[in-house]
Amino acid sequence: MNAVCVSRRLRVLGLAALALLLASIALAEQATTQLYLVGVGPGDADLATLRAIRVMKQADLIFASDGIREKFAEHLQGKEVVLGYWRLFPFYGKDPASLQGEERQQAERIDAKRKEFIARVRKAVADKKIVAILDNVDPLIYGPWAWCLEEFEDLKPVVVPGVSCFNAGNAALRRGVTNSEQTKSVILSAADWPGKTDTIDRLSVHHSTMVLFTMRAEFEDFIKKLLVNYPAETPVAVVKHAGYVDKEEVIEGTLGTILDKVKGDALPFEYLIYVGDFLKYRHKNGK
Numbered sequence: 001m002n003a004v005c006v007s008r009r010l011r012v013l014g015l016a017a018l019a020l021l022l023a024s025i026a027l028a029e030q031a032t033t034q035l036y037l038v039g040v041g042p043g044d045a046d047l048a049t050l051r052a053i054r055v056m057k058q059a060d061l062i063f064a065s066d067g068i069r070e071k072f073a074e075h076l077q078g079k080e081v082v083l084g085y086w087r088l089f090p091f092y093g094k095d096p097a098s099l100q101g102e103e104r105q106q107a108e109r110i111d112a113k114r115k116e117f118i119a120r121v122r123k124a125v126a127d128k129k130i131v132a133i134l135d136n137v138d139p140l141i142y143g144p145w146a147w148c149l150e151e152f153e154d155l156k157p158v159v160v161p162g163v164s165c166f167n168a169g170n171a172a173l174r175r176g177v178t179n180s181e182q183t184k185s186v187i188l189s190a191a192d193w194p195g196k197t198d199t200i201d202r203l204s205v206h207h208s209t210m211v212l213f214t215m216r217a218e219f220e221d222f223i224k225k226l227l228v229n230y231p232a233e234t235p236v237a238v239v240k241h242a243g244y245v246d247k248e249e250v251i252e253g254t255l256g257t258i259l260d261k262v263k264g265d266a267l268p269f270e271y272l273i274y275v276g277d278f279l280k281y282r283h284k285n286g287k
């Protein structure tokens with residue numbers, strides 16, 4: 001065997017050893033992971049990833065909402081699925097005793113429920129069960145479960161990313177959100193709340209694409225704030241039920257016309273507002 005052959009063989013052996021090492025690291029991670037936060041995607045069940053389905057199948061104990069349980073009934077059959085722990089993030093990290101009146105009562109109620117949930121997860125993990133918390137869409141974009149990654153940091157939870165409604169909304173619009181003549185930036189935002197410094201009117205100075213997660217806030221209020229810096233002729237779109245083949249719907253207009261177009265339409269919880277010139281961009285003439 002000549003020197004070239006020997007060096008080639010050594011290289012192949014080295015690569016094989018590296019692949020083996022990586023595979024064993026992945027297996028070790030799988031073997032030690034007992035807590036998963038899983039994004040199951042938006043809309044219909046077929047927008048969940050294969051990884052999300054795999055974790056659902058592996059898990060011994062699953063926390064989910066009614067809707068998620070129904071949507072993935074086929075994969076959850078025979079599993080221990082616990083419902084009723086939802087929206088446990090408000091006041092996380094705050095001592096209810098530091099609050100007053102109605103707010104304090106609400107914080108105490110959520111705190112008690114949260115403690116119950118934490119105890120159940122810790123007990124299951126101590127009993128060597130694999131626990132999966134299933135969340136709609138992607139858990140780390142305005143997700144209600146992000147707090148539990150901090151709470152269970154010591155358990156080294158693994159997050160399974162989900163398709164966001166933002167991705168499904170982009171697909172519904174069939175437009176590239178980063179395609180626009182003057183800007184290639186996209187801002188994801190939500191309603192303004194007391195103390196928020198990056199308010200919608202301030203964010204809109206560059207006229208970049210903006211996508212608003214609405215979470216039951218007033219539609220008219222969003223439009224009023226957008227009109228502070230975007231001209232009235234700026235295109236805007238409302239995407240309802242993104243990712244559902246049977247009920248997805250897009251309403252398009254401009255900031256000046258959209259209120260009339262949406263008038264009388266009961267907007268669901270699941271809708272996004274898109275604003276920006278990307279909505280009228282065409283590749284052929286760059287406009």
Ligand SMILES: C[S@@+](CC[C@H](N)C(=O)[O-])C[C@H]1O[C@@H](n2cnc3c(N)ncnc32)[C@H](O)[C@@H]1O
Pocket residue numbers: 042043136137138139140141142143144163164165166168169212213214215216239240241242243269270271272
């Ligand atoms: C608490 S946020 C959750 C966002 C989610 N974690 C994600 O990654 O898309 C809820 C808001 O997301 C938007 N949303 C969620 N699902 C949607 C869907 N299928 N279609 C349109 N908007 C949706 C709505 O604005 C809703 O009020």
